[in-house]
Amino acid sequence: MDEKVQNTLLEIADDELILGWRDSEWTGIAPLLEEDVAFSSIAQNEIGHARALYELVARERGTTADALAFDRSPDEYRCAPIVELRLLDWAQTIARHYLYEEADAIRLERLKQSDDSEIAGLAAKIDREEAYHRIHAQMWFDRLQGEPRFAAALDELRPQTAALLDPELRGEHTSELPELWEEMTMVRRSQPAGTKW
Amino acid sequence: MIYEVFRQERKGQPLQHAGSVEAADDHFADVYAREQYGRRGESTALWIVPRSAVIEIHEFVDELNRNYHRVDGYPLKEKLKEARDRAVSAKSAGALSAGKG
Numbered sequence: 001m002d003e004k005v006q007n008t009l010l011e012i013a014d015d016e017l018i019l020g021w022r023d024s025e026w027t028g029i030a031p032l033l034e035e036d037v038a039f040s041s042i043a044q045n046e047i048g049h050a051r052a053l054y055e056l057v058a059r060e061r062g063t064t065a066d067a068l069a070f071d072r073s074p075d076e077y078r079c080a081p082i083v084e085l086r087l088l089d090w091a092q093t094i095a096r097h098y099l100y101e102e103a104d105a106i107r108l109e110r111l112k113q114s115d116d117s118e119i120a121g122l123a124a125k126i127d128r129e130e131a132y133h134r135i136h137a138q139m140w141f142d143r144l145q146g147e148p149r150f151a152a153a154l155d156e157l158r159p160q161t162a163a164l165l166d167p168e169l170r171g172e173h174t175s176e177l178p179e180l181w182e183e184m185t186m187v188r189r190s191q192p193a194g195t196k197w
Numbered sequence: 198m199i200y201e202v203f204r205q206e207r208k209g210q211p212l213q214h215a216g217s218v219e220a221a222d223d224h225f226a227d228v229y230a231r232e233q234y235g236r237r238g239e240s241t242a243l244w245i246v247p248r249s250a251v252i253e254i255h256e257f258v259d260e261l262n263r264n265y266h267r268v269d270g271y272p273l274k275e276k277l278k279e280a281r282d283r284a285v286s287a288k289s290a291g292a293l294s295a296g297k298g
Contacts, residue, residue, distance in 0.1 A: 032219060033219070034218050034219060034220065034225075034229040034232070034233065035229075037229075037232050037233060038228060038229060038232045041232055041236065135228065136228055139224050139225060139228060142224075143221060143222070143225075
């Protein structure tokens with residue numbers, strides 16, 4: 001697996017991990033109890049996808065998925081800025097969810113064409129789970145379209161989705177990433193490196 | 198809107214009421230019911246019904262006290278006891294009259 005492919009997988013894995021983290025912040029405070037459960041489930045899936053992708057890269061590099069997920073410094077992550085944003089408004093969160101799933105569908109389709117059968121196989125598995133995410137996002141889109149706050153959120157976030165599909169547009173991180181990384185890695189860093197969890 | 202959810206444990210089993218979900222429309226109800234009652238592969242089928250479609254029945258008319266409709270309304274033990282008591286008293290009455298003749 002060449003360097004370029006590894007980096008592509010890391011981009012997607014980092015997107016899924018960070019977005020999963022942000023989505024999970026809604027657990028307990030989503031607008032509806034049922035939505036709380038559904039959205040938490042989606043967040044969990046995303047982190048699961050990240051893990052599976054990290055494991056592929058980790059094998060190539062002689063490291064572990066955990067190390068890739070948590071032991072890099074914030075500027076070493078390859079995620080797109082849009083997933084780092086802490087969106088406090090449900091309209092914005094669901095708008096990002098919709099736009100992200102749109103872009104993710106395209107790049108998963110590309111990955112399914114990979115010559116590497118393991119990558120293609122994993123992409124197919126992830127894609128099947130993402131089908132549920134897309135149904136969920138479309139459902140919200142159908143319900144909220146025309147609503148001013150949702151429309152405004154889509155307009156505001158859409159330009160930032162380009163980086164999801166074009167690695168050239170990645171590299172810069174938002175000022176929110178360091179604080180997110182602090183929280184996300186706090187438990188892991190509370191114990192010495194090499195601790196078995 | 199409230200939707201009542203019924204789930205089937207195994208193929209062939211009757212569906213049983215499992216709970217309810219609150220949802221904006223049928224589509225949301227479908228997604229939420231799957232999440233709440235089907236995520237762990239615990240059901241072979243789900244039925245989702247708007248609460249408004251449910252017809253509730255709580256009162257049953259039994260003006261003439263027709264307890265013979267009910268399984269517990271015709272107590273066989275009691276009837277048998279009454280019949281035995283009648284038979285015993287008839288027998289002893291017969292014995293008395295037989296003894297006289």
